[in-house]
Amino acid sequence: MYVKPQILTLQAYKPGKPSEVVMREYGLDKVVKLASNENPFGCSPKVFEELRNVVSKFAIYPDGATEILSEKVANFLGVAPNQLIFGSGADEVIQMISRALLTKEHNIVQAALTFSQYSHHAVIEGAEVRSVPLVNGVHDLDEMLEQVDQNTKIVWICNPNNPTGTYINTRQLTAFLENVPSSTFVVVDEAYFEYVSASDYPKTISLLNKYENLVVLRTFSKAYGLASFRIGYGVANSKLIEEINIARLPFNTSMVAQVAAIASLEDQVFIQNCVQQNKKGMEQYTAFFDAYGIEYYPSQANFIYIPVSNSQEIFTRLEAKGYIIRAFPDGIRITIGTAAENEGLILHLKAILTDKSAIK
Ligand SMILES: *Cc1c(COP(=O)(O)O)cnc(C)c1O
Numbered sequence: 001m002y003v004k005p006q007i008l009t010l011q012a013y014k015p016g017k018p019s020e021v022v023m024r025e026y027g028l029d030k031v032v033k034l035a036s037n038e039n040p041f042g043c044s045p046k047v048f049e050e051l052r053n054v055v056s057k058f059a060i061y062p063d064g065a066t067e068i069l070s071e072k073v074a075n076f077l078g079v080a081p082n083q084l085i086f087g088s089g090a091d092e093v094i095q096m097i098s099r100a101l102l103t104k105e106h107n108i109v110q111a112a113l114t115f116s117q118y119s120h121h122a123v124i125e126g127a128e129v130r131s132v133p134l135v136n137g138v139h140d141l142d143e144m145l146e147q148v149d150q151n152t153k154i155v156w157i158c159n160p161n162n163p164t165g166t167y168i169n170t171r172q173l174t175a176f177l178e179n180v181p182s183s184t185f186v187v188v189d190e191a192y193f194e195y196v197s198a199s200d201y202p203k204t205i206s207l208l209n210k211y212e213n214l215v216v217l218r219t220f221s222k223a224y225g226l227a228s229f230r231i232g233y234g235v236a237n238s239k240l241i242e243e244i245n246i247a248r249l250p251f252n253t254s255m256v257a258q259v260a261a262i263a264s265l266e267d268q269v270f271i272q273n274c275v276q277q278n279k280k281g282m283e284q285y286t287a288f289f290d291a292y293g294i295e296y297y298p299s300q301a302n303f304i305y306i307p308v309s310n311s312q313e314i315f316t317r318l319e320a321k322g323y324i325i326r327a328f329p330d331g332i333r334i335t336i337g338t339a340a341e342n343e344g345l346i347l348h349l350k351a352i353l354t355d356k357s358a359i360k
Contacts, residue, residue: 006123013116016324028322034335034345035326036227037162037192037303041274041338043225044267047260054259062255069258072265073233077205082238085245086253090191090219090232095121097154097187097215097234100247102127106153111139113163113328115189118156127153137164137297137305141176148184155180158189160196163326163333165299169200177211185240187215191232192301194223194271195278201300205235212237220257222302223271224264229257278302281336288346294353307331314352321348 001008019031034040070081087093098121102108108122112131119129130147132140139157148155157176160167168176173188180186188204204216219232231253234241264270285304289296296306308314308331315327323345326333336342 004124004126006126010120010123013120016326017319019324022319022322022324026320026322031322031324032337032341032344033324034337034341035324035333037222037301037335038227039223039225039274039302040336040341041225041277043260044264044270046263046267046270047226050259050263051256054255057255060255061251062253062258064251064253066253066258069253069262072262076265077235079205079208079235080238083208083235083241084233085236085241085248086231086233086258087248088230088252088257089221089227090189090217090234091117092230092252093217093232093234094118094187094189096244096247097185098122098125098127100244101153101185105151107149107151108154108156109144109147109152110156111144111158111161113161114139114156114158115162115191118154118158122154134161134164134166136166137161137307138166139168141168141172145176145179148180150181150183152181152184155184155186156189157186158191159202160192160300162189162191162301163303163328163331164297164305165192165301165303166297167196167198167201167300169198170202171200173202173204174207177207177214180213182213185213185215186211187217187234189217191217191219191222193218195275195302196300197275197279198300208235208237212240215240220261220264223274224261225274226257226260226264229254229260231257231261277338278336281339281342284339284342284346285334285336288350292350292353303333303335305331305333314349317352318345318348323348 016035022031066086070084074081094117102125104126107128107130109130110118112133122129132144208214215236217234221227311327311332314332
Protein backbone atom coordinates (compact mmCIF):
# COMPACT_ATOMS: atom_id res chain seq x y z
CA MET A 1 0.00 0.00 0.00
CA TYR A 2 1.51 3.26 -1.15
CA VAL A 3 -1.26 5.72 -0.44
CA LYS A 4 -3.43 6.83 2.49
CA PRO A 5 -5.55 3.75 3.29
CA GLN A 6 -8.87 5.54 2.76
CA ILE A 7 -7.94 6.24 -0.88
CA LEU A 8 -8.14 2.51 -1.56
CA THR A 9 -11.81 2.51 -0.51
CA LEU A 10 -12.50 4.74 -3.55
CA GLN A 11 -12.28 4.22 -7.28
CA ALA A 12 -10.65 6.44 -9.87
CA TYR A 13 -13.26 8.38 -11.87
CA LYS A 14 -14.48 6.24 -14.76
CA PRO A 15 -15.44 8.31 -17.77
CA GLY A 16 -17.74 6.77 -20.35
CA LYS A 17 -16.26 4.96 -23.34
CA PRO A 18 -14.96 7.36 -25.99
CA SER A 19 -17.30 7.64 -28.99
CA GLU A 20 -14.60 6.22 -31.31
CA VAL A 21 -14.45 3.01 -29.26
CA VAL A 22 -18.24 2.60 -29.31
CA MET A 23 -18.28 3.17 -33.08
CA ARG A 24 -15.65 0.48 -33.59
CA GLU A 25 -17.31 -2.03 -31.22
CA TYR A 26 -20.73 -1.85 -32.87
CA GLY A 27 -19.64 -0.94 -36.41
CA LEU A 28 -21.50 2.39 -36.24
CA ASP A 29 -20.64 5.44 -38.29
CA LYS A 30 -22.15 7.91 -35.83
CA VAL A 31 -22.37 8.07 -32.05
CA VAL A 32 -24.44 10.58 -30.06
CA LYS A 33 -23.10 11.22 -26.57
CA LEU A 34 -25.78 12.36 -24.14
CA ALA A 35 -23.97 11.23 -21.02
CA SER A 36 -22.17 14.17 -19.40
CA ASN A 37 -24.58 17.12 -19.60
CA GLU A 38 -22.44 19.09 -22.02
CA ASN A 39 -24.01 21.77 -24.21
CA PRO A 40 -25.05 20.13 -27.53
CA PHE A 41 -24.81 23.55 -29.21
CA GLY A 42 -21.17 24.09 -28.28
CA CYS A 43 -20.12 27.54 -27.08
CA SER A 44 -20.49 31.16 -28.16
CA PRO A 45 -18.73 31.97 -31.48
CA LYS A 46 -17.19 34.94 -29.61
CA VAL A 47 -14.94 32.41 -27.87
CA PHE A 48 -13.28 31.41 -31.18
CA GLU A 49 -12.66 35.07 -32.07
CA GLU A 50 -11.05 35.88 -28.74
CA LEU A 51 -8.87 32.76 -28.74
CA ARG A 52 -7.34 33.78 -32.08
CA ASN A 53 -5.97 36.89 -30.37
CA VAL A 54 -4.00 35.04 -27.69
CA VAL A 55 -1.93 32.53 -29.68
CA SER A 56 1.20 34.64 -29.11
CA LYS A 57 0.91 34.20 -25.33
CA PHE A 58 1.29 30.43 -24.93
CA ALA A 59 4.80 30.64 -23.43
CA ILE A 60 3.68 32.92 -20.61
CA TYR A 61 2.11 31.75 -17.34
CA PRO A 62 -1.55 32.66 -16.95
CA ASP A 63 -2.76 35.24 -14.44
CA GLY A 64 -3.02 32.96 -11.43
CA ALA A 65 -5.11 35.51 -9.56
CA THR A 66 -7.65 35.66 -12.45
CA GLU A 67 -7.90 39.45 -12.03
CA ILE A 68 -9.78 40.37 -15.19
CA LEU A 69 -12.05 37.34 -15.09
CA SER A 70 -12.82 38.01 -11.41
CA GLU A 71 -13.80 41.60 -12.24
CA LYS A 72 -16.07 40.49 -15.08
CA VAL A 73 -17.78 37.73 -13.10
CA ALA A 74 -18.06 39.91 -9.97
CA ASN A 75 -19.70 42.59 -12.06
CA PHE A 76 -22.02 40.05 -13.68
CA LEU A 77 -23.10 38.61 -10.31
CA GLY A 78 -23.11 41.83 -8.28
CA VAL A 79 -20.47 40.70 -5.77
CA ALA A 80 -16.95 41.89 -4.97
CA PRO A 81 -14.04 40.31 -6.90
CA ASN A 82 -12.53 39.05 -3.63
CA GLN A 83 -15.62 36.93 -3.07
CA LEU A 84 -14.62 34.66 -5.97
CA ILE A 85 -12.26 31.73 -6.38
CA PHE A 86 -11.69 30.06 -9.75
CA GLY A 87 -10.75 26.46 -10.34
CA SER A 88 -9.94 24.01 -13.09
CA GLY A 89 -13.66 23.33 -13.32
CA ALA A 90 -16.02 23.52 -10.34
CA ASP A 91 -14.51 20.08 -9.64
CA GLU A 92 -11.30 21.72 -8.51
CA VAL A 93 -13.20 24.21 -6.36
CA ILE A 94 -14.85 21.22 -4.63
CA GLN A 95 -11.38 19.76 -4.11
CA MET A 96 -9.94 23.04 -2.77
CA ILE A 97 -12.85 23.54 -0.36
CA SER A 98 -12.47 19.96 0.91
CA ARG A 99 -8.72 20.24 1.21
CA ALA A 100 -8.87 23.56 3.06
CA LEU A 101 -11.73 22.71 5.42
CA LEU A 102 -11.84 18.99 6.19
CA THR A 103 -9.84 16.81 8.61
CA LYS A 104 -10.47 13.42 10.17
CA GLU A 105 -12.27 15.17 13.04
CA HIS A 106 -14.96 16.44 10.64
CA ASN A 107 -17.92 15.07 8.77
CA ILE A 108 -19.84 16.19 5.69
CA VAL A 109 -23.55 15.77 5.05
CA GLN A 110 -24.81 15.20 1.52
CA ALA A 111 -27.65 13.56 -0.38
CA ALA A 112 -27.62 10.06 -1.81
CA LEU A 113 -27.77 10.18 -4.83
CA THR A 114 -25.84 13.32 -5.73
CA PHE A 115 -22.67 14.51 -7.49
CA SER A 116 -19.89 12.06 -6.67
CA GLN A 117 -17.05 14.49 -5.96
CA TYR A 118 -18.29 15.78 -2.58
CA SER A 119 -17.83 12.46 -0.82
CA HIS A 120 -14.78 11.53 -2.90
CA HIS A 121 -12.71 14.43 -1.55
CA ALA A 122 -14.13 14.12 1.97
CA VAL A 123 -12.89 10.52 2.11
CA ILE A 124 -9.45 11.51 0.84
CA GLU A 125 -9.23 14.13 3.63
CA GLY A 126 -10.22 11.45 6.15
CA ALA A 127 -13.58 13.04 7.00
CA GLU A 128 -16.73 11.04 7.65
CA VAL A 129 -19.45 11.08 4.98
CA ARG A 130 -23.10 11.16 6.06
CA SER A 131 -25.38 10.47 3.10
CA VAL A 132 -29.09 11.11 3.40
CA PRO A 133 -31.34 9.34 0.84
CA LEU A 134 -33.27 11.53 -1.59
CA VAL A 135 -37.06 11.49 -1.27
CA ASN A 136 -38.63 11.21 -4.76
CA GLY A 137 -35.33 12.42 -6.18
CA VAL A 138 -35.27 15.53 -3.92
CA HIS A 139 -32.85 16.45 -1.10
CA ASP A 140 -34.39 15.60 2.29
CA LEU A 141 -33.27 18.78 4.07
CA ASP A 142 -35.06 17.89 7.34
CA GLU A 143 -33.15 14.64 7.65
CA MET A 144 -29.94 16.30 6.47
CA LEU A 145 -30.33 18.85 9.28
CA GLU A 146 -30.81 15.95 11.73
CA GLN A 147 -27.44 14.58 10.61
CA VAL A 148 -25.61 17.86 11.26
CA ASP A 149 -23.64 18.05 14.51
CA GLN A 150 -20.84 20.24 15.89
CA ASN A 151 -18.30 18.35 13.75
CA THR A 152 -20.15 18.90 10.49
CA LYS A 153 -17.93 21.17 8.45
CA ILE A 154 -19.77 21.08 5.11
CA VAL A 155 -23.28 20.35 3.91
CA TRP A 156 -23.38 19.87 0.13
CA ILE A 157 -26.60 20.80 -1.64
CA CYS A 158 -26.58 20.15 -5.37
CA ASN A 159 -29.25 22.44 -6.81
CA PRO A 160 -30.60 21.35 -9.24
CA ASN A 161 -29.42 17.92 -8.16
CA ASN A 162 -27.22 15.87 -10.47
CA PRO A 163 -28.39 13.22 -11.49
CA THR A 164 -32.08 13.71 -10.62
CA GLY A 165 -32.59 17.29 -11.89
CA THR A 166 -34.86 18.19 -8.96
CA TYR A 167 -34.47 21.42 -6.97
CA ILE A 168 -34.72 22.94 -3.52
CA ASN A 169 -36.76 26.17 -3.39
CA THR A 170 -36.07 29.47 -1.62
CA ARG A 171 -38.23 28.71 1.39
CA GLN A 172 -36.62 25.28 1.93
CA LEU A 173 -33.06 26.60 1.54
CA THR A 174 -33.51 29.63 3.81
CA ALA A 175 -35.20 27.50 6.50
CA PHE A 176 -32.19 25.18 6.33
CA LEU A 177 -29.70 28.07 6.52
CA GLU A 178 -31.56 29.51 9.53
CA ASN A 179 -31.21 26.25 11.42
CA VAL A 180 -27.75 25.04 10.54
CA PRO A 181 -24.94 26.08 12.97
CA SER A 182 -22.85 29.01 11.70
CA SER A 183 -19.73 26.82 11.98
CA THR A 184 -21.11 24.53 9.25
CA PHE A 185 -20.59 25.67 5.66
CA VAL A 186 -23.47 25.11 3.28
CA VAL A 187 -22.15 24.72 -0.26
CA VAL A 188 -24.84 25.05 -2.91
CA ASP A 189 -23.61 23.61 -6.21
CA GLU A 190 -25.38 25.46 -9.02
CA ALA A 191 -23.63 23.86 -12.00
CA TYR A 192 -26.94 23.96 -13.94
CA PHE A 193 -28.07 27.40 -12.71
CA GLU A 194 -28.58 28.86 -16.22
CA TYR A 195 -31.14 26.20 -17.16
CA VAL A 196 -33.42 26.72 -14.16
CA SER A 197 -36.82 28.29 -14.86
CA ALA A 198 -38.64 27.71 -11.53
CA SER A 199 -39.62 31.09 -10.07
CA ASP A 200 -39.08 29.91 -6.48
CA TYR A 201 -35.49 28.76 -7.16
CA PRO A 202 -33.24 30.43 -4.56
CA LYS A 203 -31.34 33.63 -5.42
CA THR A 204 -28.31 32.40 -3.55
CA ILE A 205 -26.01 35.27 -4.52
CA SER A 206 -28.24 37.73 -2.69
CA LEU A 207 -28.28 35.41 0.36
CA LEU A 208 -24.48 35.59 0.69
CA ASN A 209 -24.61 38.85 2.67
CA LYS A 210 -26.94 37.35 5.23
CA TYR A 211 -25.29 33.93 5.62
CA GLU A 212 -21.50 33.98 6.08
CA ASN A 213 -21.46 30.18 5.96
CA LEU A 214 -23.01 30.02 2.48
CA VAL A 215 -20.89 29.10 -0.56
CA VAL A 216 -22.20 28.99 -4.16
CA LEU A 217 -20.56 27.02 -6.99
CA ARG A 218 -21.00 27.76 -10.69
CA THR A 219 -19.26 26.53 -13.83
CA PHE A 220 -18.54 27.39 -17.46
CA SER A 221 -18.68 23.68 -18.37
CA LYS A 222 -22.40 23.20 -18.84
CA ALA A 223 -24.61 25.95 -20.37
CA TYR A 224 -21.55 28.00 -21.40
CA GLY A 225 -20.27 25.02 -23.38
CA LEU A 226 -16.64 25.21 -22.23
CA ALA A 227 -16.21 21.80 -20.53
CA SER A 228 -12.87 21.05 -22.17
CA PHE A 229 -11.34 24.33 -20.95
CA ARG A 230 -11.89 23.39 -17.28
CA ILE A 231 -13.07 26.52 -15.54
CA GLY A 232 -15.59 27.06 -12.75
CA TYR A 233 -15.80 29.10 -9.56
CA GLY A 234 -16.97 29.49 -6.01
CA VAL A 235 -18.61 32.57 -4.47
CA ALA A 236 -18.62 33.20 -0.71
CA ASN A 237 -17.66 35.74 1.96
CA SER A 238 -14.28 37.29 1.19
CA LYS A 239 -12.57 35.95 4.32
CA LEU A 240 -13.38 32.32 3.48
CA ILE A 241 -12.29 32.87 -0.13
CA GLU A 242 -9.01 34.43 1.05
CA GLU A 243 -8.31 31.40 3.24
CA ILE A 244 -9.21 28.76 0.62
CA ASN A 245 -7.08 30.70 -1.87
CA ILE A 246 -4.00 29.74 0.19
CA ALA A 247 -4.64 26.11 -0.75
CA ARG A 248 -4.96 26.93 -4.46
CA LEU A 249 -2.23 25.97 -6.95
CA PRO A 250 -0.40 29.08 -8.27
CA PHE A 251 -1.60 28.73 -11.90
CA ASN A 252 -4.64 26.48 -11.58
CA THR A 253 -6.66 27.95 -14.45
CA SER A 254 -5.15 28.41 -17.91
CA MET A 255 -4.97 31.65 -19.84
CA VAL A 256 -7.07 30.17 -22.67
CA ALA A 257 -9.74 29.07 -20.19
CA GLN A 258 -9.88 32.55 -18.67
CA VAL A 259 -10.15 34.21 -22.10
CA ALA A 260 -12.84 31.74 -23.20
CA ALA A 261 -14.80 32.28 -19.99
CA ILE A 262 -14.78 36.08 -20.39
CA ALA A 263 -15.86 35.87 -24.04
CA SER A 264 -18.67 33.43 -23.27
CA LEU A 265 -19.93 35.47 -20.32
CA GLU A 266 -20.33 38.44 -22.64
CA ASP A 267 -22.63 36.50 -24.98
CA GLN A 268 -25.76 36.03 -22.90
CA VAL A 269 -27.85 35.87 -26.09
CA PHE A 270 -26.15 32.56 -26.88
CA ILE A 271 -26.97 31.26 -23.38
CA GLN A 272 -30.62 32.34 -23.63
CA ASN A 273 -30.92 30.58 -26.98
CA CYS A 274 -29.43 27.34 -25.58
CA VAL A 275 -31.74 27.51 -22.58
CA GLN A 276 -34.73 27.87 -24.92
CA GLN A 277 -33.61 24.89 -27.02
CA ASN A 278 -33.09 22.88 -23.85
CA LYS A 279 -36.63 23.65 -22.71
CA LYS A 280 -38.00 22.39 -26.05
CA GLY A 281 -35.81 19.29 -25.85
CA MET A 282 -37.01 18.61 -22.32
CA GLU A 283 -40.60 18.77 -23.63
CA GLN A 284 -39.75 16.17 -26.30
CA TYR A 285 -38.82 13.74 -23.52
CA THR A 286 -41.60 14.55 -21.04
CA ALA A 287 -44.25 14.34 -23.80
CA PHE A 288 -42.97 10.88 -24.68
CA PHE A 289 -42.75 9.71 -21.07
CA ASP A 290 -46.21 11.09 -20.25
CA ALA A 291 -47.73 9.42 -23.29
CA TYR A 292 -46.20 6.07 -22.36
CA GLY A 293 -46.81 6.35 -18.61
CA ILE A 294 -43.10 6.27 -17.83
CA GLU A 295 -42.08 7.77 -14.49
CA TYR A 296 -39.39 10.47 -14.43
CA TYR A 297 -38.24 13.19 -12.07
CA PRO A 298 -39.24 16.74 -13.09
CA SER A 299 -35.96 18.40 -14.08
CA GLN A 300 -34.76 22.01 -13.92
CA ALA A 301 -31.49 21.12 -15.64
CA ASN A 302 -30.29 19.93 -19.07
CA PHE A 303 -30.80 16.27 -18.27
CA ILE A 304 -33.59 14.00 -17.15
CA TYR A 305 -33.54 11.00 -14.81
CA ILE A 306 -35.77 7.97 -15.18
CA PRO A 307 -35.85 5.50 -12.27
CA VAL A 308 -35.54 1.95 -13.66
CA SER A 309 -34.26 -1.29 -12.19
CA ASN A 310 -32.57 -2.50 -15.38
CA SER A 311 -30.48 0.57 -16.11
CA GLN A 312 -27.48 -1.39 -17.38
CA GLU A 313 -29.60 -3.28 -19.92
CA ILE A 314 -31.15 -0.08 -21.25
CA PHE A 315 -27.71 1.55 -21.38
CA THR A 316 -26.25 -1.31 -23.41
CA ARG A 317 -29.19 -1.51 -25.82
CA LEU A 318 -28.96 2.24 -26.49
CA GLU A 319 -25.19 2.05 -26.85
CA ALA A 320 -25.58 -0.60 -29.54
CA LYS A 321 -27.74 1.91 -31.45
CA GLY A 322 -25.10 4.64 -31.07
CA TYR A 323 -26.57 6.58 -28.14
CA ILE A 324 -24.48 6.92 -24.99
CA ILE A 325 -26.37 7.84 -21.83
CA ARG A 326 -25.45 7.49 -18.15
CA ALA A 327 -26.55 4.47 -16.11
CA PHE A 328 -26.90 4.61 -12.31
CA PRO A 329 -27.76 1.58 -10.17
CA ASP A 330 -31.48 2.53 -10.00
CA GLY A 331 -32.00 4.72 -13.02
CA ILE A 332 -30.74 6.30 -16.21
CA ARG A 333 -29.83 9.92 -16.87
CA ILE A 334 -30.15 11.40 -20.35
CA THR A 335 -28.58 14.72 -21.34
CA ILE A 336 -30.95 16.83 -23.44
CA GLY A 337 -29.42 17.04 -26.91
CA THR A 338 -30.39 18.80 -30.14
CA ALA A 339 -33.95 18.23 -31.38
CA ALA A 340 -32.72 15.61 -33.87
CA GLU A 341 -30.61 13.81 -31.27
CA ASN A 342 -33.53 13.69 -28.85
CA GLU A 343 -35.85 12.40 -31.55
CA GLY A 344 -33.41 9.65 -32.47
CA LEU A 345 -32.90 8.57 -28.88
CA ILE A 346 -36.64 8.65 -28.14
CA LEU A 347 -37.30 6.30 -31.07
CA HIS A 348 -34.91 3.72 -29.65
CA LEU A 349 -36.10 4.27 -26.07
CA LYS A 350 -39.67 3.72 -27.22
CA ALA A 351 -38.73 0.34 -28.64
CA ILE A 352 -36.85 -0.62 -25.48
CA LEU A 353 -39.27 0.72 -22.88
CA THR A 354 -42.39 -0.66 -24.54
CA ASP A 355 -40.73 -4.07 -24.75
CA LYS A 356 -42.54 -5.62 -21.78
CA SER A 357 -39.51 -7.65 -20.81
CA ALA A 358 -37.39 -4.49 -20.55
CA ILE A 359 -39.34 -2.08 -18.36
CA LYS A 360 -39.18 -2.92 -14.69
C1 LIG B 1 -20.53 18.99 -14.06
C2 LIG B 1 -20.69 19.29 -12.62
C3 LIG B 1 -19.69 19.93 -11.88
C4 LIG B 1 -18.29 20.15 -12.34
O1 LIG B 1 -18.13 20.73 -13.47
P1 LIG B 1 -16.69 21.26 -13.92
O2 LIG B 1 -16.58 20.80 -15.32
O3 LIG B 1 -15.65 20.68 -13.04
O4 LIG B 1 -16.82 22.73 -13.76
C5 LIG B 1 -19.91 20.25 -10.57
N1 LIG B 1 -21.07 19.94 -9.98
C6 LIG B 1 -22.04 19.32 -10.65
C7 LIG B 1 -23.30 19.01 -9.95
C8 LIG B 1 -21.89 18.96 -11.98
O5 LIG B 1 -22.85 18.30 -12.61
